[in-house]
Structure formats: structure tokens, C-alpha cells
Amino acid sequence: MPDGDDIVDADAKVVAGEAPPSTRLPLDRDRIVAAAVSFIDEFGLPGLSMRRLGGALGVEAMSLYRYVPGRESLLDAVVEAVLDEMGVDEEILEAPRDGWQDFLQRLAHGVRRVALAHPRAFPLVASRPVEAPWLRPPLRSLPWVERFLDGLLAEGFSDKASVGAYRAFTSFLLGHLLLEVSTLGADVGPLDVIDDGEDRNAKPMVYPTVERLRRYLGEDHSALEFEEALEELLNRIALMQAES
Amino acid sequence: MPDGDDIVDADAKVVAGEAPPSTRLPLDRDRIVAAAVSFIDEFGLPGLSMRRLGGALGVEAMSLYRYVPGRESLLDAVVEAVLDEMGVDEEILEAPRDGWQDFLQRLAHGVRRVALAHPRAFPLVASRPVEAPWLRPPLRSLPWVERFLDGLLAEGFSDKASVGAYRAFTSFLLGHLLLEVSTLGADVGPLDVIDDGEDRNAKPMVYPTVERLRRYLGEDHSALEFEEALEELLNRIALMQAES
DNA sequence: AGTCGTGACCTTACAGCGTAAGCCTGCGGC
DNA sequence: GCCGCAGGCTTACGCTGTAAGGTCACGACT
Incomplete structure (x- = not known):
């Protein structure tokens, strides 16, 4: 039976809403990386x-290897893709226009935006090994380091001061953003058992101060604290500029 | 042949230098966690x-499950064990003695010491999910948060200022220490190809500034920068204290 | 003294993982 | 009309975490 039921009827599938399998988007590297990013955003690393x-892309696992050398380099590509989102951020300047403080403020907030856009993927930016020991997450790609240094040099920073500012800037960003996204990623979890029941004194209250300040500890002032710490950092960088 | 060669001669093994198998250290939870820490220190996560x-402990994998629920909780235990090393650090004070600045200085350096002692394991402190969203790595265990807050409160900090200081302090530590250990862990790697050959202009020099400042970028001033940033942080915390 | 429970470790087994090697098939060019 | 090959699929291997159950020495109790 050459036209029997075991012959796939592509047209019927098309009618049923499925795209023709052979035309179902030709699967290139960018599509794979983008799918990996959304996958991590949704289900975690x-x-x-x-x-x-592969399943999410309608394809077998091994097909991915035609475009990606392996899982490890895929994760590196994910990091690169996430950071590349900053490239299309209109708020980030190519070079200082209204002073280096404004330049760095915009850059810092740009990094923060991508971190908040991908809370589950951003930790990868910190945890993936860097290509060179002097590349510091989250500004871990050459184009961004170049842009950062050029920006400060153009504003009269010395070589040493620019590099020092790069180090201080990255330390600041990494600490604040990693902690901010970690609190985001945490409460998306299984929620576990938040025992705010009346049996609080069932276990001995060994940490009275933490207990007492739990209200304050639970408050989220990330945005404000980021702003204030950034301000302080800029002051410190200004000093580095002055004394060089 | 009841006394044939296939009967294990325990005494012979003892003579040969092996400990009697049944006495080969009874394998408790602490020993497992300690072995996991050294394993990560040596071979990476x-x-x-x-x-x-299990092999490192002379035991089959499944035997570990009698003491540890699974790999995930083992990693949590590793984090706990690493941070517990601070508990025996004589430099860290139980409570402020010569002012809160000294108290925080000692605490910060204590955390830095364990980070540098376990460069490959320390990132776990940051990446393992925290038990509560208001616990902030690297000070992510209740006893340390309690000690931190109590210390500042005893020095006249308000409730809010103490919590604010906790947040600023942890952000600072995480950023600086994660970046410092990441550079440590990187150059232990396979070393790859450090092409400092004469064919540097083989690839177009697209990032001239980075290229030019590479000498400065490669320099390691971690200790000094940690010190300076800590100093600055303490000033900022002093302001938080004053305006509350 | 003999029996039996139990704790500590081992064995087996299974599903899922990353990935090396090779197969199949439909499309474009000669 | 045929062939080459790009772009998928299949199979297979060694590894992983871990559930289930086996084995066996030792200590306690009758």
C-alpha cells in the first residue's frame, strides 16, 4: 500500500497548524544560542x-553539534549573547558625551538591565572561566573593556587610573548584581516551607537579633543601594584620577 | 581448600602497610565533607x-549516601564547611573590641583568607542557592549574620543602619573575592596558548587600547585594592551610621 | 552459647547525560 | 540523470546520580 496510513501526510500537518518539517527554520547557531538563553531563563541552568x-528546537541533540562544538562552548556562547544585548542598548554610550561619570553611570545601569533581564543566566557571566586572567566579569569581553578604557582615557584619565577604574568598576558590578539576581532567582524556587506559623518558638530562638531584624532584612532596596554604591564608586574613581 | 589463596589474609596486608580494611577509619559525615573540600580544591568542582x-575515601559511591542525602546537599555541606573555617580564625572577633571598624576589618580579612585558601571551592559560596532570600553570600549563615548585626548594634548602629551595612559589606566581599579567586583559578588551568610570539600582528589589532595597557591589566594589586575598597566601604558605613 | 537484629558497606540496575562515529535523504549543480 | 554533500538522525559508549536490595561482622539478649 504505497499511499497507506503509514505515509506521513505533510499537508495534513500543515493544515493542523504544524509547519512543514523540512521548512521548520533551518537551525543556525544564533537560533541555538538564543534558545539556550530562553531555556535557562525559564528552567534554570x-x-x-x-x-x-534539541527537543525545544524540534531536533535531536546531536544535530546541535553541527553548529556548536559542545555544551561547554554553548554556555560560553550564552554568556556572550547575554552580554551582547548591551550592544543594542541605546542608553549606553559609545564614548563619554556628558562626562565620564555619566558614561559610567549609563554603562553600569546597562549591565544591571541585562542582569535583571536574565536572572538565571547572569551567574554564568561570573562563573564561566574567563579567557584571560585580566578579563574581569561582568565586563569580560574585549570590546567592552576597550570601550571602557577608551572612554576614561578620552576624559583625561591616566593609563593606570583607567585600569584601576576598570577593576573597581567590575568588582562593584559583580558583587551587587550577583546578589540582586540571586534573591530574584531564589524566590522563584519551589518556595519550600516558609514556616511563619505559630510554632515559631518550637525551635529555640538562637538568633534573636536576626529574628528581630527580619523585617528589615527582608526589605528590598536593591535599586537604591545600587545607586548609592555606584555614586560612591564614582567618587572613589574621581580620586584615582586626581592622584595619578 | 578452606585456607586457600583466595582467602584474604588481613594480617599480611597489615604487615604490607595497609590498615586493616574493617578499621580503615569508620567514614563519618565530616570526613566525607572534608574529603569533598580537598577534592574540589585539587581537581575543581x-x-x-x-x-x-568514594574512591578517594576507599569506599564505593553508594556508601556515601548513608551519611549524605545526595550530591546537592553535599555541596551545601561543602559551603558550610568552608565558611566554618572562619570560626576557628583567631583574628576574627566575637564582638567589637577596638571599634566597629576594626571588627569589620578583621571579619573582611577573615573571609578573604578562606576564599584564598579554597579558590576553587569559594565560588560555590556564591552560586549555591541561599536558604532565605535575605541571606547574602558570603555571609550566608545565620550565626555570622547574627554576629555581624550584634557587633554593629553594640557599637551604636541603628537597626536599619546595621542591616544596610550588612548588605553593603556582603556586596563588597562577594565582588572583590570572587574576582580575586577567579584569576587564581584561571591560571591553574591548561594554560592554553599564550601567544606572545612575534606574530602578534597576524590578527588585526582591533583593540589597540587593551593591547597597549595589557601590561597594567596583567598586574595584580588585589590585596591593595581590597584594602582601599574596604577602607572606602567603612567610610560609607560610617555615614550610614551618622544619618540614621 | 546460640540466635538474631542491626549498622555499615557493597552490588546491581536504571534513566539520563555529553558526545564520537556513522547513516540516511533530499536538494543543487553539472 | 547522476552525483556530492549539507543537514539532519541513529546508534553506541562511558559516565553520572541514586533507588533498591544484598551481605556480612559484630554486639546484645535469651
Whole structure:
């Protein structure tokens, strides 16, 4: 039976809403990386496997290897893709226009935006090994380091001061943003058992101060604290500029 | 042959230098966690598997499960163990003695010491999910938060100022220490190809500034920068204290 | 003294992982 | 009309975490 039921009827599938399998988007590297980013955003890094990512793209796992050398380099590509989102951020300047403080403020907020846009993926920016020991996350790609240094040099910073500012700037960003996204990623979790029941004194209250200040500890002032710490950092960088 | 060669001669093994198998250290939880820490220190996190850890302890993988619920909680235990090393650090004070600045200075350096002692394990302190969203790595255990807050409160800080200081302090530590250990862990790697050959202009020099400042970028001033940034942070915390 | 419970470790087994090697098939060019 | 090959798929291997159950020495109790 050459036209039997076991022959796939592509047209019927098209009618049923499925795209023709052979035309279902030709699967290139960017599409794979983009899918990996959304996958991590949705299910977290441990949920990402080559087979599942293939499944999400309607493809077998091994097909991905035609475009990506392996899982490790895929993760590197994810980091690169996330940071590349800053490239299309209109708020970030190519070079200082209204002073270096404004330049760095915009850059810092740009990094913060991508961090908040990908709370589950951003930790990868910190944890993936860097290509060179002097590249510091989250500004871990050559174009951004170049832009940063050029920006400060153009504003009269010395070589040493520019590099010092780069180090201070990255330390600041990494600490603040990692902590901010970690609190975001945490409460998306299984929620566990938040025992605010009346049996609080069931376990001995060994940490009275933490207990007492829990209200304050739970408050989220990330945005404000980021702003203030950034302001302070800029002052410190100004000093570095002055004394060089 | 009841006394044939296939009967294990325990005494012979003892003579040969091996400990009697049944006495070969009874394998408790602390020993497992300690072995996991050294394993990560030596081979890195990806090298740690239950089977290999068992092997390092002279035991099958499944035997570990009698003391540890699973790999995930083992990693949590590793984080706890690493941070607990601060508990025996004589330099860290239980409570302020010569002012809160000294108190925080000692605490900061104590955390830095354990980070530098375990460069490959320290990132876990940041990446493992925290138990509550208001616990901030690296000061992510209740006893340390309690000690921190109590210390500042005893020095006249308000409730809010103490919590604010906790947040600023942890952000500072995480950023600086994560970046410092990442540079440490990087150059232990396979070393790759450091092409400092004469064919540097083989690829177009697209990032001339980075290229030009590479000498400065490669310099390591971690200790000094940590000190300076800490000093600046303490000033900022002093302001938080004053305006509350 | 003999029996039996139990704790500590081992064995087996399974599903899922990353990925090396090779197969299949439909499309474009000669 | 045929062939080459790009772009997928299949199979297979060694590894992983871990559930389930086996084995065996030792200490306690009758």
C-alpha cells in the first residue's frame, strides 16, 4: 500500500497548524544560542541538557553539534549573547558625551538591565572561566573593556587610573548584581516551607537579633543601594584620577 | 581448600602497610565533607563525582549516601564547611573590641583568607542557592549574620543602619573575592596558548587600547585594592551610621 | 552459647547525560 | 540523470546520580 496510513501526510500537518518539517527554520547557531538563553531563563541552568535543548528546537541533540562544538562552548556562547544585548542598548554610550561619570553611570545601569533581564543566566557571566586572567566579569569581553578604557582615557584619565577604574568598576558590578539576581532567582524556587506559623518558638530562638531584624532584612532596596554604591564608586574613581 | 589463596589474609596486608580494611577509619559525615573540600580544591568542582569521591575515601559511591542525602546537599555541606573555617580564625572577633571598624576589618580579612585558601571551592559560596532570600553570600549563615548585626548594634548602629551595612559589606566581599579567586583559578588551568610570539600582528589589532595597557591589566594589586575598597566601604558605613 | 537484629558497606540496575562515529535523504549543480 | 554533500538522525559508549536490595561482622539478649 504505497499511499497507506503509514505515509506521513505533510499537508495534513500543515493544515493542523504544524509547519512543514523540512521548512521548520533551518537551525543556525544564533537560533541555538538564543534558545539556550530562553531555556535557562525559564528552567534554570541545571535544566539545560543538549537533548532537551534539541527537543525545544524540534531536533535531536546531536544535530546541535553541527553548529556548536559542545555544551561547554554553548554556555560560553550564552554568556556572550547575554552580554551582547548591551550592544543594542541605546542608553549606553559609545564614548563619554556628558562626562565620564555619566558614561559610567549609563554603562553600569546597562549591565544591571541585562542582569535583571536574565536572572538565571547572569551567574554564568561570573562563573564561566574567563579567557584571560585580566578579563574581569561582568565586563569580560574585549570590546567592552576597550570601550571602557577608551572612554576614561578620552576624559583625561591616566593609563593606570583607567585600569584601576576598570577593576573597581567590575568588582562593584559583580558583587551587587550577583546578589540582586540571586534573591530574584531564589524566590522563584519551589518556595519550600516558609514556616511563619505559630510554632515559631518550637525551635529555640538562637538568633534573636536576626529574628528581630527580619523585617528589615527582608526589605528590598536593591535599586537604591545600587545607586548609592555606584555614586560612591564614582567618587572613589574621581580620586584615582586626581592622584595619578 | 578452606585456607586457600583466595582467602584474604588481613594480617599480611597489615604487615604490607595497609590498615586493616574493617578499621580503615569508620567514614563519618565530616570526613566525607572534608574529603569533598580537598577534592574540589585539587581537581575543581566539575571533577567531583560521587564515585570518585568514594574512591578517594576507599569506599564505593553508594556508601556515601548513608551519611549524605545526595550530591546537592553535599555541596551545601561543602559551603558550610568552608565558611566554618572562619570560626576557628583567631583574628576574627566575637564582638567589637577596638571599634566597629576594626571588627569589620578583621571579619573582611577573615573571609578573604578562606576564599584564598579554597579558590576553587569559594565560588560555590556564591552560586549555591541561599536558604532565605535575605541571606547574602558570603555571609550566608545565620550565626555570622547574627554576629555581624550584634557587633554593629553594640557599637551604636541603628537597626536599619546595621542591616544596610550588612548588605553593603556582603556586596563588597562577594565582588572583590570572587574576582580575586577567579584569576587564581584561571591560571591553574591548561594554560592554553599564550601567544606572545612575534606574530602578534597576524590578527588585526582591533583593540589597540587593551593591547597597549595589557601590561597594567596583567598586574595584580588585589590585596591593595581590597584594602582601599574596604577602607572606602567603612567610610560609607560610617555615614550610614551618622544619618540614621 | 546460640540466635538474631542491626549498622555499615557493597552490588546491581536504571534513566539520563555529553558526545564520537556513522547513516540516511533530499536538494543543487553539472 | 547522476552525483556530492549539507543537514539532519541513529546508534553506541562511558559516565553520572541514586533507588533498591544484598551481605556480612559484630554486639546484645535469651
